[in-house]
Amino acid sequence: MEARNCKTHEFDSHAVLRVVVDIACKERTNGCYSGDDKSRQNVELKFGDFLDYYQAAFTKQPHWLQTVDDLEFYLCQCPIAVYKPDATCTKASLPAVMGDFCILLTTRTDDLLFGFRPACLDDKPVSQVNLWMSAQPCRTSLHYDAYQNILVILYGRKTVTLYPPSESDKLYPYPIYTKSANHSQVNVAQPDHVAHPRFAEAQSQRFAVSAGGTYALFIPEGWWHQVDSDEFTIAVNYWWEGMRNQLTADPHMTPYYSRILLEELVKQQIDSHLLALSTASYSTSALTNSLPQDDGIVTSVLLAATSQCGRERILLPLNSGELLRVQRRLAEHHAADWRDLLANASVDLVAVLTRCWDRTDLEADFLSVIFGALGDEEEAIKTQLVAKQEQFRRQQAALVFASLFGSS
Known part of the structure; x- marks a missing residue:
């Protein structure tokens, strides 16, 4: 499965450029974009304004967003397709964008597929597809998701550091009663080994995923991951349900499952x-x-x-x-x-x-x-x-x- 530059479809009018989307932001001196509830920062911008900001950075031109409070901006986890709405996302922010990406599924140019869905997902009940765009090199905080995940790079490169669930005790997750239970308290950019001494013992694997390759990266449900993106990286990821929904589907059985797991x-x-x-x-x-x-x-x-x-x-x-x-x-x-x-x-x-x-x-x-x-x-x-x-x-x-x- 290979991501390639290709001719795109014209958007119907320019309505999609006027859609307001959530954009993550951080101070330039901050090490990473935080996803936990207390540290997360985001602003609402028109998608077109973010594209202009990205294009200006790509061509080394000035843009008004570059002067806003010494901030950097990152389009992260922007839903472009939602097949199964849930409490975290009820509808796609940019559904028109989904059909505008293309993937070269084989070496033949006539196998170019718009609105793509990798063949490896044919039998998977995909619940959501997200778009990611970074104008500068960036790092996201360590966390896990309650979904199975396929990451595809369309332009640039992401380096993903994976920790298995068995390492959770070394990663200092936020308490389960908080809204950030799936996030680590460790600042991976500058770990505090006094506050988090076990983090130094955590076992991980690192994968660099680039556009133009013939592979994507599978991130299993519940696996901790921290992601570094090169500048100008564009990616999409596909989520589908894992074991969580099966374990919680019957509220009468959830206490039993919880007890035996504990x-x-x-x-x-x-x-x-x-x-x-x-x-x-x-x-x-x-x-x-x-x-x-x-x-x-x-x-x-x-x-x-x-x-x-x-x-x-x-x-x-x-x-x-x-x-x-x-x-x-x-x-x-x-x-x-x-x-x-x-x-x-x-x-x-x-x-x-x-x-x-x-x-x-x-x-x-x-x-x-x-x-x-x-x-x-x-x-x-x-x-x-x-x-x-x-x-x-x-x-x-x-x-x-x-x-x-x-x-x-």
Whole structure:
């Protein structure tokens, strides 16, 4: 699918040039066009005035908009076709423009198609087509859309940085109760790594899409994207429905879907936290790794530690098999130390131990050995362990809610 310069249709009269459209604006010194509700700036202009502004910039001529409050202007997400109106858009602003673009679908000039719709969308229920025009190089803020998306460049180039939904906790989305829930709080032009330290860990892929190529870019529903546009870039994008409408179609089922998805998110967070604990770097981990079979030496190192924290640092990096052997040795030969270790255990250690105890391949007498060593304190310590396990899960759930949903 190749975008080419081609002879355009004449607009019926010049009515389309008088249509008032929303134009994004920003100060020239600002790094990017913001889409979030609080930072977004836009003005209403006649489409013809914006075209004149674009043409003047293209030909390096002066234009009155270039002197307005030191601002730059960007025609972004201007609907030129709306096939399925929704709460965000009820009708096209420039329907006459839709038929005036052309795409060369093959290498043959007679395959020039006006009012184009890429063949890859033949079986897709396209809901909206948007026009984008940048007179200067520009950058848009990081966000996701609740639609599947195909981006086609007609002139110029866009560079799209994509982050999968799994990176959401590193992108600091606005709280879900705001109107900007699909936008990141990170200023990608100048990230504040003090306020947003996890952003540096976010994994992304970058794609440069140019006019004249034989491809477009697919941006999946829910994928975070930040877009840089070269000067004079013109593009259109096609939206069609993804999973969101299916998940919310039946209001009676939405609470169920929400609960099972949250359960899965919390489970993933717990797994991730436990993995981080087991791989944590600690000076004694080199010793335990070099002597994985000698639980006696590991136990001796543990008992030599003078604090609960020091002992936990030795236990946490152990793999599951080593941890089982060390627990048994402590319970059988150092019952008092074992009781103290469990009675003062952190929620992290309790989480690691209880996962270990849930294994289905434990030796038949394992649990009776480690709990029998607690003596008269067995029930009291078990009660503490249950409470700490619940506290751990509650903490991990709170991390999910805070990082993904902006809720404390």
